[in-house]
Amino acid sequence: MYEKDDKEKLYVVYLKAVIRGIVLSIILLLIASLIFFFSSLNQEYMKTVVWVITILSICYASIYGALKIGSKGYMHGAFIGGIYIILMAVIALLAEKGNLNMRAYIIMFVMSLVIGALAGMIGIVIGSKD
Known part of the structure; x- marks a missing residue:
C-alpha cells in the first residue's frame, strides 16, 4: 500500500493539516470573541459560532490534507477530522479540569468524521482540476 517513506509523509501531512486547522480555529475564535465583545450580540449565539468555526x-484541514496526499480523500479527510476533534477534546479536558460533556464530544466526533470525509473528497476534486 504505502512505503515507509510514504507513511512518514502521511504523518507529516496529517500533522500539518491538523495544526493548520487549529490555527484557523484560534484566529476565527479571536475574531468572533472581539465581535461579541464590541457589539451587542447575544452571547447565546456563541455556541453556534463555535460549531461553525469547528x-x-x-x-480546511481535510481539504489541505487531501490535496497534499492526492488519493483516498474521504479516508484521509475523515482521519484528519477525527484527529482534530480528539485533540480539541483533550485540550478541553485539560482546560476544564475533568468536566467534559462526553455526549457532545461523541456527536462532534461523528460530525468531524463525516465533514472530514466530505471535505477530503472536495480536496481530491480540487486537486484533480490542476
Whole structure:
C-alpha cells in the first residue's frame, strides 16, 4: 500500500493539516470573541459560532490534507477530522479540569468524521482540476 517513506509523509501531512486547522480555529475564535465583545450580540449565539468555526476548520484541514496526499480523500479527510476533534477534546479536558460533556464530544466526533470525509473528497476534486 504505502512505503515507509510514504507513511512518514502521511504523518507529516496529517500533522500539518491538523495544526493548520487549529490555527484557523484560534484566529476565527479571536475574531468572533472581539465581535461579541464590541457589539451587542447575544452571547447565546456563541455556541453556534463555535460549531461553525469547528466545521470550517475541519473542512480546511481535510481539504489541505487531501490535496497534499492526492488519493483516498474521504479516508484521509475523515482521519484528519477525527484527529482534530480528539485533540480539541483533550485540550478541553485539560482546560476544564475533568468536566467534559462526553455526549457532545461523541456527536462532534461523528460530525468531524463525516465533514472530514466530505471535505477530503472536495480536496481530491480540487486537486484533480490542476
